[in-house]
Amino acid sequence: MARLSNDNAELTPRTAFALPELDFDFPGLEIGCAEYDEGPTGCTVFSFLPDGVACATDVRGGSPGTLGSYEWVHAICLAGGSLYGLEAATGVAAEIFERRGHATGWLDIPLVAGAIIFDWGLRDNGVYPDKALGRAALRAARPGIFPLGPRGAGRSATVGKTFAHEEGEPAGQGGAFRQVGETRIAVFTVLNAVGAIVDRDGAVVRGHLDAVTGERRALVPGVEARLATGAPIRPLPGNTTLTVVVTNQRLDRRELTTLGRQVHASMARAIHPFHALADGDVLYAVTTNEVENAQLESLGLGIVASELAWDAVLTAVR
DSSP, X not given: XXXXXXXXXXXXXXXXXXXXXXXXXXXXXXXXXXXXXXXXXXXXXXXXXXXXXXXXXXXXXXXXXXXXXXXXXXXXXXXXXXXXXXXXXXXXXXXXXXXXXXXXSTTTSOOEEEEEOOOOSSSXXXXXXXXXXXXXXXXTOEETEEEOBSOGGGTTXXXXXXXXXXXXXXXXXXXXXXXETTXXXXXXXXXXXXXXXXXXXXXXXXXXXXXXXXXXXXXXXXXXXXXXXXXXXXXXXXXXEEEEEEEEEOOOHXXXXXXXXXXXXXXXXXXXXXXXXXXXOEEEEEEEEEEOOTTSOHHHHHHHHHHHHHHHHHHHOO
């Protein structure tokens, strides 16, 4: 029998999900998730239609997979399925193309950025997020709601595989939102990291799990123990954390780029290790450029967003 894949299966997108979810208030942003249960795998779409938003991209780790590096985007599509899952982003673009009456003017072409995680390993089939799933996710996009846990692009995500793949545990997608004065800040992340997840007390809360003892090992003691015995530290490839930071505060290009770098670097507090060769971490920082806030200049904005990123990571695994 042929291996189950998009070419031989009748796949039906699922776009409605039970709790938990993050409720947030961010005009101009709609989010949609779609999944193939047959994978299971999925995609998560962030829509900024009709006008789009300024965007800065920060790519780290040794194994990224992206489509489009734009300074302006109308949508961002995060997906499973490794490089094949980038097809979902073309589906988002196709859906916008149809909504615009298939207009082909220079300024009518939708700009859709895409990034993927490798979510094979625990699942053994050839199903990936394709063009139809990307279209379904955009059609399902709604304001103010973000499904948490193993949903959307995070449907088959795992974390904590530094020492062995079998020490990994299920993860998913997480989000957090805060408003400071007129400034709105939201962070959304899809966790499929080689590293384990650490809370604010320094405890490993997901990944690096010893199935025999039920204990989760911290990164440095685990590395030191292996160095002492001569055991290799060779994590398997196929990981990645994908993040979207959204604000409505006015930022120039330099400020927006720095915001993305600051938040991305801060996430190493929550993910141990982070940005490894076996990761393909990508962060999109976007702004709708609507408000000024003298209380929250670029440094303060970065600090608040960085704390939200840690919150988002933790909500993905609760």
